[in-house]
Amino acid sequence: MTPAPPTDPPNPPLTRTARRRNRIVAVTCLVVVWVLLWGTLSWANVISGLVVAAVLLAVFPLPPVTFAGRIHPLPLLRFALRFLLDLVVASAQIAWLALRVGHTPRSAIIAVQLRVNTDLNLTLTAEALSLVPGSLILEADRSTGTLFIHVINVDSLAEVEQFRRGVLELEARIIAAIGSADEQRRVREGAYPPADLEGAPT
Structure with missing residues (x-):
């Protein structure tokens, strides 16, 4: 009988x-998001x-993410x-779109695959994108x-690609700020994945 292949050991429990x-x-992340949503540091x-963070973590405990x-x-x-x-730039652009008479902005839904697939990176990148006007x-x-993002004021596939690269650059800045050495290496060595559109600009 052929022995079963060895299985990976389970993740060790987190220390105190x-x-x-x-x-x-x-x-810290929840408080930062809360202050950004209110728009005033006080x-x-x-x-x-x-x-709010204490209540959320007590009522809805998060899984043990290392x-x-x-x-x-x-x-x-x-x-x-x-x-x-x-x-600032995105707010000015959205304000200009609102003031333009007779112009109907086009939009696109873009799928962007991040190079570091962790819950923390996925959440922080999604939160940072959601807080900037014009993307959801x-x-x-x-x-x-993979993040599926609705983007407003997209008129060409070139602008779609520009936004997609902007998302990957945002991910790189987040990893540079809080990432491990292995995650930073994956961002440096990882090529930009090809664009994946859920639909052309409409």
Whole structure:
């Protein structure tokens, strides 16, 4: 009888330090999203965000996702500054679209496969995209690490490709800020996957 092939050992349980670190990362991300949604950095919003984060983590406990990376201060600062710039530029573009008379903006649904397929990277990239005006996450496929994004003001396939590359560059900035060495290597060595459109600009 042929012996069964060896199976991978189960993931070891998280240590107390790892669980504490994961909770801190989850609370920090939830508070940041809460403050960004309100649009004002104040003690009231920070405290209320902490309360909301505590309630969410208590009522809807997250699965034990291991945070394998570490915080890199300088890339994190670059990510924050570029994110704020994207917010300003996208807001101005949407305002200009609203003021243009007789112009009907076209849109597209774009599938972008991320190069680092982890729950944390998928969530952070989707949240960052959703907070920028003009793009909306329709679906996230965990099995393939693919985001399906509705994008407004897309007039050509060249602009579709430009947006898709922008998503992958956003992923690269997130991985540079909090990713592990292996995740950063995968982003550097990974080629841009081919574009996958759910429909041409309409």
